[in-house]
Amino acid sequence: MTTSVMLRRVTPSAAGASGTEAATGAGPVEKLAGTAASGGASGPKARAAVGAVRVALVSLGLALSASPAWAQSPTLLVSTSSNELHPSGSVGDEEIVWHTPGVPLRTALPTETLSLLLGPASGGELHILPGDVDALHDPGEAALGGGLMFSLVSNQGGWEDGDVLRISAAGLELVWSEDALVTALGVTDGNLDLDALLVEDGMLLFSLAEDEDSTLLSGDMPGVIEDGDVVGWDPVTGAVWHVLTESAVDTLVSNVVASGSLAGDLKGLARNHEDGGLLFCVQSPSSHDGAVFSTSMGGSLLDGHDEQDFGFQGAGELDALGLARSHWSSLGVSDAQPAAGTTLVITLEGAKPSEPCLLLLSMASEPSWFDMGGWGGLVLAQDTLFNLSLQALPSLSVMADGMGSANWSFDVPLALQPVDVVAQVFSFANPHMATNPVLIEAGQ
Ligand SMILES: [Ca+2]
Ligand SMILES: [Ca+2]
Ligand SMILES: [Ca+2]
Ligand SMILES: [Ca+2]
Numbered sequence: 001m002t003t004s005v006m007l008r009r010v011t012p013s014a015a016g017a018s019g020t021e022a023a024t025g026a027g028p029v030e031k032l033a034g035t036a037a038s039g040g041a042s043g044p045k046a047r048a049a050v051g052a053v054r055v056a057l058v059s060l061g062l063a064l065s066a067s068p069a070w071a072q073s074p075t076l077l078v079s080t081s082s083n084e085l086h087p088s089g090s091v092g093d094e095e096i097v098w099h100t101p102g103v104p105l106r107t108a109l110p111t112e113t114l115s116l117l118l119g120p121a122s123g124g125e126l127h128i129l130p131g132d133v134d135a136l137h138d139p140g141e142a143a144l145g146g147g148l149m150f151s152l153v154s155n156q157g158g159w160e161d162g163d164v165l166r167i168s169a170a171g172l173e174l175v176w177s178e179d180a181l182v183t184a185l186g187v188t189d190g191n192l193d194l195d196a197l198l199v200e201d202g203m204l205l206f207s208l209a210e211d212e213d214s215t216l217l218s219g220d221m222p223g224v225i226e227d228g229d230v231v232g233w234d235p236v237t238g239a240v241w242h243v244l245t246e247s248a249v250d251t252l253v254s255n256v257v258a259s260g261s262l263a264g265d266l267k268g269l270a271r272n273h274e275d276g277g278l279l280f281c282v283q284s285p286s287s288h289d290g291a292v293f294s295t296s297m298g299g300s301l302l303d304g305h306d307e308q309d310f311g312f313q314g315a316g317e318l319d320a321l322g323l324a325r326s327h328w329s330s331l332g333v334s335d336a337q338p339a340a341g342t343t344l345v346i347t348l349e350g351a352k353p354s355e356p357c358l359l360l361l362s363m364a365s366e367p368s369w370f371d372m373g374g375w376g377g378l379v380l381a382q383d384t385l386f387n388l389s390l391q392a393l394p395s396l397s398v399m400a401d402g403m404g405s406a407n408w409s410f411d412v413p414l415a416l417q418p419v420d421v422v423a424q425v426f427s428f429a430n431p432h433m434a435t436n437p438v439l440i441e442a443g444q
Contacts, residue, residue, distance in 0.1 A: 072274055076279075077097070078097060078310075079093070079094070079133055079134065079318070081315070081318065082314065084313065086105050089104075092110075094111055105310065109436060110332045112439045115129060118130055135150055136322030138326050149165065149199065162181055163194075176204065181194065181233070192208050194208065194209070195209040195267055195268075196266055200271065203235075206233070208229070211224055211227055217240055217242065220247045249263050255300075257288055261284070270322050272302065280292070281318040330435055332438065333423070334347070336440065336441060337440075338412045344440065346438070351405070352430075353402045354401075355404065357400055357428065361423050380424055412443070416442055419442050421440040421442055422439055
């Protein structure tokens, strides 16, 4: 029980290098103007500097007057089809990230949070390593991780790949079961995998990961629900219907890409509240399998969410999509299983600039969460929380930098015994805000 006390913090500063300039309030233009003034603004260098300032200000004015088309585009939650590098870091296949046009990608749910939610692996010391997630839906509820819903890509932790799960006060809970969907759709082999989801007015709009024979629904082919179809289900009345058939999706995609394009599997679904269009992503063509399409205007690309807008350095294919309606400061770790003698870095992103924050550590999480805004719940066991964290408060509390980021570094002791540590960051400025919790399986 004393092991995590030995996690010794080695970096006193919270500010990342990228935030230093923003924190000073002096952007490049102001600095340049100051240099010119101190030189009397008379020499050629000073004149060149003043000219550069004018060019910069004119450019700024143009940028402000010509608002880009994507300025109206929403923030989306996505998952990629494989591990990807991007200019501001990396994303694991199983992780969920936020994409706002013109803003670096930010992780919403890292592997270490999903692993904590999935629980310990049977017969082992370690938690379940999440495979992948699909069928994202963010209902925008204030508490408990926004009540975020998702499905798994393969059966894990006792959950089936056709189940709709939700982050709740009890951890993960089942909202709609695969069995209920199988019955509702009349799927003949008794098995399906849900891969896209939108919940509206208590009704589900969704897509399946594979073609399924059905006794109740026909799309382009009699008695078949295809993986490119969008289907509706009202759990109250039991009604099921086609929203879009695969061929209708092909037509929407063809209107954007190349005539006759076959989109294949539909892999993500959301609603654009700006214009009411359905947003979706598809398996092909490969030039646009990382793009977000809309049903608006007979088929279009969502401004600011085309494949190249994500900045992925690899193939850049999306396999889950949702409209982001909840927001929280997010926590990540440099290594989910740090070995003895290594350095562990815990990183906070998305806090308010200069927000005072406290890193809390516990040996366990508890189901008795108390409600908070943002991600929603403090999940740490309270006894160890106070013993381990509050005693070390001076070194664990930091001020977020001008970009809303902070980090904590620890030397993992050489004599470390295997231990699970759960970390979460709490804001002094807004005591009802907490980050997502992350699981660290140290020395394991
Ligand atoms: Ca994925
Ligand atoms: Ca699934
Ligand atoms: Ca299944
Ligand atoms: Ca599908």
